[in-house]
Amino acid sequence: MVPFAGYQMPLNYPTGIIQEHKHTRESASLFDVSHMGQIRLVGSKAAGCLEATAPADIIDLAPGRQCYSYLTNHAGGIVDDFMVMNINSGYQMVVNAANTFSDLDVLQEACGHGCTVEHLGSHSLIALQGPFAADALAQLSSEISDMHFMDVRTLELSSAPCTISRSGYTGEDGFEISTPSNSVESLARALLQISGIQLAGLGARDSLRLEAGLCLHGNDIGPQISPVEANIAWAIPKERRRGGIREGGFPGAAPVLSMLDDGPPRIRVGIRTDGRAPVRAQAPLETSDGKAAGQVTSGGFGPSIGGPVAMAYVVPKWAPTGTRLWAIVRNKHLPVKVVPLPFVPLRYHRS
Amino acid sequence: MSILRYTDDHEWARLEGDTVTVGITEFAQDQLGELVFVELPTVGGSVTQGDDAAVVESVKAAGEVKSPVSGTIMEINESLVDTPEKVNDDPMGDGWIYKVAVTDPTEWESLMDEVAYAELLAKAS
Numbered sequence: 001m002v003p004f005a006g007y008q009m010p011l012n013y014p015t016g017i018i019q020e021h022k023h024t025r026e027s028a029s030l031f032d033v034s035h036m037g038q039i040r041l042v043g044s045k046a047a048g049c050l051e052a053t054a055p056a057d058i059i060d061l062a063p064g065r066q067c068y069s070y071l072t073n074h075a076g077g078i079v080d081d082f083m084v085m086n087i088n089s090g091y092q093m094v095v096n097a098a099n100t101f102s103d104l105d106v107l108q109e110a111c112g113h114g115c116t117v118e119h120l121g122s123h124s125l126i127a128l129q130g131p132f133a134a135d136a137l138a139q140l141s142s143e144i145s146d147m148h149f150m151d152v153r154t155l156e157l158s159s160a161p162c163t164i165s166r167s168g169y170t171g172e173d174g175f176e177i178s179t180p181s182n183s184v185e186s187l188a189r190a191l192l193q194i195s196g197i198q199l200a201g202l203g204a205r206d207s208l209r210l211e212a213g214l215c216l217h218g219n220d221i222g223p224q225i226s227p228v229e230a231n232i233a234w235a236i237p238k239e240r241r242r243g244g245i246r247e248g249g250f251p252g253a254a255p256v257l258s259m260l261d262d263g264p265p266r267i268r269v270g271i272r273t274d275g276r277a278p279v280r281a282q283a284p285l286e287t288s289d290g291k292a293a294g295q296v297t298s299g300g301f302g303p304s305i306g307g308p309v310a311m312a313y314v315v316p317k318w319a320p321t322g323t324r325l326w327a328i329v330r331n332k333h334l335p336v337k338v339v340p341l342p343f344v345p346l347r348y349h350r351s
Numbered sequence: 352m353s354i355l356r357y358t359d360d361h362e363w364a365r366l367e368g369d370t371v372t373v374g375i376t377e378f379a380q381d382q383l384g385e386l387v388f389v390e391l392p393t394v395g396g397s398v399t400q401g402d403d404a405a406v407v408e409s410v411k412a413a414g415e416v417k418s419p420v421s422g423t424i425m426e427i428n429e430s431l432v433d434t435p436e437k438v439n440d441d442p443m444g445d446g447w448i449y450k451v452a453v454t455d456p457t458e459w460e461s462l463m464d465e466v467a468y469a470e471l472l473a474k475a476s
Binding site: 011012016017018203207276277278280300301303308330 | 384385387388390406408410411413432435
């Protein structure tokens with residue numbers, strides 16, 4: 001157990017991170033991610049409130065659909081990244097644990113009248129991830145089979161009232177399930193009764209998302225990093241870009257939209273090493289002639305890759321795939337190269 | 352005959368003649384979790400008591416192996432390069448890390464015996 005954002009969380013269960021990681025890619029794993037903040041926005045101005053804080057297209061987000069976006073600051077940095085779903089009665093967000101209360105402040109300030117912002121403190125969140133997740137969940141509700149990637153349904157699983165999205169943080173097909181905390185334990189136990197599902201902890205969650213090229217807020221993205229630099233500007237729809245019908249209108253719109261036109265001063269890339277030594281966050285990257293080229297923001301061992309994997313920010317000159325650089329680890333120079341992200345194919349169940 | 356000693360940093364040292372074999376303890380491997388990389392010292396190089404002599408990295412974290420004694424590296428466990436998990440499976444046996452020819456026998460006296468190390472573990476848990 002380790003402390004994480006004010007919670008005591010399992011880093012791994014007895015089988016260990018590598019086995020939990022591989023099991024997730026081969027079958028399905030259940031993660032307790034109840035530390036994640038859940039926020040509900042209700043009211044006629046809820047969509048407008050979200051659009052005032054994030055460069056997303058919430059107006060056109062259909063009931064039963066989810067999208068990924070981020071709260072930005074006036075410099076265009078990423079205050080937090082989140083998932084938001086249209087649940088008919090309003091919008092429900094999943095935000096990073098450590099940012100829950102600051103996000104609530106930002107949203108409440110942006111909303112004013114016509115929208116209430118509620119912290120779902122009595123709700124838990126569990127994630128069922130892996131290629132077997134859909135078949136497993138379909139044993140509890142036949143409606144699951146009709147869902148595609150980023151679809152949202154409200155239904156009962158094993159008599160627990162659930163809000164389910166077909167999404168996750170592993171690169172695999174899977175589901176995130178929000179349910180009141182007083183029904184989560186019985187639901188988790190029911191899921192673990194299904195042969196092929198086992199528990200996985202924070203350690204596997206981190207190695208899975210790293211292989212999938214997904215950003216961790218606080219490491220790979222943060223208030224000093226713009227979505228263009230993070231290479232996640234795909235989440236900004238045309239409606240909010242230059243010439244769009246609701247162009248700008250979010251904090252830091254001017255710097256973000258300019259950077260979309262002019263290109264970023266640094267960009268997030270994948271890094272592979274030649275040897276077995278992991279290159280971890282904070283390791284500086286240099287060129288062959290000793291010039292600073294960038295810095296690693298997440299790194300470790302990728303169990304499915306069977307070797308070290310990392311993500312880093314580099315100046316665009318050194319960003320092309322195949323560029324050879326050096327990582328400085330314990331005062332030694334390790335040869336590395338720039339590779340495309342993700343490290344493993346994403347296996348979402350797209351429609 | 353061999354004798355075992357321990358450091359408060361959870362390395363073990365086994366004295367045979369004037370050679371000391373070094374590794375990490377069961378407690379240390381359990382805390383680190385599954386090892387994915389071991390950085391070995393260079394044969395012929397020298398190590399100083401308490402200084403970093405090797406690195407063991409797990410999926411979770413990197414840990415330094417601080418040398419229990421000073422001396423010259425005589426042999427390294429090269430099999431750990433391809434199978435670092437040997438340290439998890441058999442930390443006090445096949446998972447040994449390096450052997451050092453001792454230069455200062457008095458350093459041995461500063462290490463913990465099995466009773467003292469067992470007490471340290473009891474306090475840690």
